[in-house]
Amino acid sequence: MNYVEWLRVRNCLRIVAIILAILVVLAVILRISLARQLSPEGWVAQMTTDPRTKVTHSVLADGTKRTVVDDVPERTRVVIDDRGAAGKHIVITEPSSHSHNESYSHVGNILSSRTYGGVKTTVIDTNGSVPLLYYMAFADIMGLIVATILAAPFAREIDGHLEISLTKPCPRERFALGTMAVDAVGILVSSLLTIVALYLCQLLFETWRLDFSGENARGIVMGAALPVAWYALLCAGTTWLCRGYGAVLGFAWPVAIVIAALTQLEPSNTVALVVRDAAWVLSRLDPLTYVKLGGMSSATNDTYGGMGFGLRLSIEVLLLVVYGALAVWQWRRVEA
Amino acid sequence: MSIVTISNLRKVYGPVAAVDGLSLEVPAASVYGLLGPNGAGKTTTFKCMLGLARPTSGEILYDGKPLVPATLERIAYVPERSVLYEWMTVEEHLEMNRRAFRAFRPARALELLASFNVDKRRRARVLSKGMKTAVMVALAFAQEAEILVLDEPTGGLDPINQRHVLTLMINEAAKGNTVIFSSHQIGQVERAAEQIAVMDHGRLVLQGLVDDLKGDRKIVEGIFPDVTFSLDGIANDSRVARIDRTERIVRLLVTSGADEIASRLGSAGATGIRVLDLNLEDIFMYAVAPQDATTDIVTKESSS
Numbered sequence: 001m002n003y004v005e006w007l008r009v010r011n012c013l014r015i016v017a018i019i020l021a022i023l024v025v026l027a028v029i030l031r032i033s034l035a036r037q038l039s040p041e042g043w044v045a046q047m048t049t050d051p052r053t054k055v056t057h058s059v060l061a062d063g064t065k066r067t068v069v070d071d072v073p074e075r076t077r078v079v080i081d082d083r084g085a086a087g088k089h090i091v092i093t094e095p096s097s098h099s100h101n102e103s104y105s106h107v108g109n110i111l112s113s114r115t116y117g118g119v120k121t122t123v124i125d126t127n128g129s130v131p132l133l134y135y136m137a138f139a140d141i142m143g144l145i146v147a148t149i150l151a152a153p154f155a156r157e158i159d160g161h162l163e164i165s166l167t168k169p170c171p172r173e174r175f176a177l178g179t180m181a182v183d184a185v186g187i188l189v190s191s192l193l194t195i196v197a198l199y200l201c202q203l204l205f206e207t208w209r210l211d212f213s214g215e216n217a218r219g220i221v222m223g224a225a226l227p228v229a230w231y232a233l234l235c236a237g238t239t240w241l242c243r244g245y246g247a248v249l250g251f252a253w254p255v256a257i258v259i260a261a262l263t264q265l266e267p268s269n270t271v272a273l274v275v276r277d278a279a280w281v282l283s284r285l286d287p288l289t290y291v292k293l294g295g296m297s298s299a300t301n302d303t304y305g306g307m308g309f310g311l312r313l314s315i316e317v318l319l320l321v322v323y324g325a326l327a328v329w330q331w332r333r334v335e336a
Numbered sequence: 337m338s339i340v341t342i343s344n345l346r347k348v349y350g351p352v353a354a355v356d357g358l359s360l361e362v363p364a365a366s367v368y369g370l371l372g373p374n375g376a377g378k379t380t381t382f383k384c385m386l387g388l389a390r391p392t393s394g395e396i397l398y399d400g401k402p403l404v405p406a407t408l409e410r411i412a413y414v415p416e417r418s419v420l421y422e423w424m425t426v427e428e429h430l431e432m433n434r435r436a437f438r439a440f441r442p443a444r445a446l447e448l449l450a451s452f453n454v455d456k457r458r459r460a461r462v463l464s465k466g467m468k469t470a471v472m473v474a475l476a477f478a479q480e481a482e483i484l485v486l487d488e489p490t491g492g493l494d495p496i497n498q499r500h501v502l503t504l505m506i507n508e509a510a511k512g513n514t515v516i517f518s519s520h521q522i523g524q525v526e527r528a529a530e531q532i533a534v535m536d537h538g539r540l541v542l543q544g545l546v547d548d549l550k551g552d553r554k555i556v557e558g559i560f561p562d563v564t565f566s567l568d569g570i571a572n573d574s575r576v577a578r579i580d581r582t583e584r585i586v587r588l589l590v591t592s593g594a595d596e597i598a599s600r601l602g603s604a605g606a607t608g609i610r611v612l613d614l615n616l617e618d619i620f621m622y623a624v625a626p627q628d629a630t631t632d633i634v635t636k637e638s639s640s
Binding site for chain 2 (some may be wrong): 001003004008011160162163164166167168169170171172324334336
């Protein structure tokens with residue numbers, strides 16, 4: 001019954017796949033271009049161009065391949081422990097006039113730097129797992145774009161195809177729910193494709209490990225609910241305002257951004273206060289308002305903006321159901 | 337036995353009644369023609385029949401039962417204008433119907449498309465108006481439906497394909513299915529339909545078997561030498577149902593005794609007198625009475 005919507009989703013996913021494939025190809029090109037700079041072997045090769053540098057290779061008892069590069073004139077020493085799939089542990093010791101400590105992690109790499117007594121020691125561990133949250137954020141952007149593209153299924157039927165869609169031997173509610181389900185699957189698949197593409201890029205540069213635990217898991221659930229809830233909002237809007245569905249889709253993002261910005265307004269006078277409060281009320285209807293991929297705890301007492309993960313997710317799901325129901329209700333009333 | 341029964345159907349759009357108290361009974365295994373000028377309410381009637389529009393009042397029954405989604409499995413519909421998805425290929429439209437209707441036969445659809453010379457690989461957007469009509473006709477006839485509702489099914493088709501569609505319709509009736517169709521091409525309706533209904537301003541103005549409607553009626557036409565002429569007692573003859581006068585030309589619709597009335601018209605001074613058999617176009621024209629500013633019409637009895 002929903003073959004036409006499936007074709008729409010297929011066409012959309014085809015474009016998504018092409019864009020992501022281009023991204024992966026670009027990553028491959030980048031990886032090849034930077035091969036020397038990115039690999040420890042490249043650094044070693046670069047350092048050993050100086051004849052005064054001494055390089056030694058050895059294999060430790062646990063199978064770790066150790067490479068030690070000593071640049072005596074520069075007083076620099078690099079120890080690279082290659083643990084295969086478990087990543088590399090690199091310690092760089094070099095002279096430094098500055099005195100400071102820092103530590104941060106970047107995707108799968110953990111990097112710490114410490115300076116003491118004029119010697120700077122930098123430790124790089126490439127065996128960390130990549131939090132899936134990072135990818136979910138990108139996947140959500142793709143999911144939201146796809147949701148916006150697909151969000152006028154009923155308006156598109158009303159725009160000249162009701163004689164086909166309403167003469168199928170199927171109750172209108174079933175047709176509507178089937179259509180929205182197909183679109184929801186399309187949105188989630190687009191998010192999944194984005195994660196897969198980003199993971200392929202990760203494999204080119206970083207560790208293969210992914211972190212699905214804790215807030216990552218919660219982020220995945222929230223990240224899946226958000227674009228579908230956004231789709232439901234636009235679907236209801238385009239079905240009720242079917243004659244101007246293009247405008248609804250076109251202005252949805254600017255309006256959402258303006259409303260979000262207005263909620264941050266400093267209430268310097270009465271008008272600003274009223275505008276901010278009105279924007280605040282409107283923002284409560286926007287699924288984007290309740291999203292926070294990171295820093296969410298399952299405990300309600302550890303919250304962001306007064307709301308825990310459970311409450312945020314519940315509101316997302318509630319909005320999805322309410323907007324979906326509004327779209328179906330209007331679809332039932334449509335006449336050719 | 338009626339397969340479709342429409343009782344007191346009324347559909348109002350704002351202040352306008354598109355269909356106003358329509359009652360029809362469509363017999364099974366027949367070709368039923370619905371005629372009417374533009375805006376008569378034919379398409380709205382079809383839409384109400386198919387659940388595309390909700391009747392303001394009245395009832396539509398299929399075999400005595402109201403329309404439910406499952407009933408649509410038995411009904412094929414060709415709308416007045418193209419409703420094909422422009423971005424989809426013809427083949428994808430076939431697949432769409434195959435998934436929607438259990439009885440749909442893709443092989444039959446392909447056969448019909450081939451007979452209309454439509455390439456199944458082409459997208460709807462590149463098809464001509466006639467080809468789009470042909471695709472919709474092929475989709476409908478491949479559905480193996482008991483009831484075919486065809487709104488202007490020959491629109492945009494060339495005369496050969498128009499004849500092809502008429503043949504398909506007649507074949508469907510011969511197979512025991514029912515075809516309800518509208519057309520502005522009255523010759524086609526006359527060729528295919530056994531029964532007709534004529535609508536005007538949302539109301540039913542004429543209904544019956546085509547042969548019965550023609551009956552013994554004839555048209556007697558004469559030309560007078562001057563615009564001022566007298567029909568003497570002809571106008572009072574009970575056999576003269578209607579008189580149309582356009583300057584020097586007079587056309588009389590007579591229920592019987594056409595030759596005698598023609599003779600009396602000659603005695604009154606008319607020349608070029610002709611006695612014509614009544615065709616469906618005449619029946620239609622008399623039923624909807626298009627009032628030409630230059631025509632003076634005297635209707636003495638209901639055409640029905």
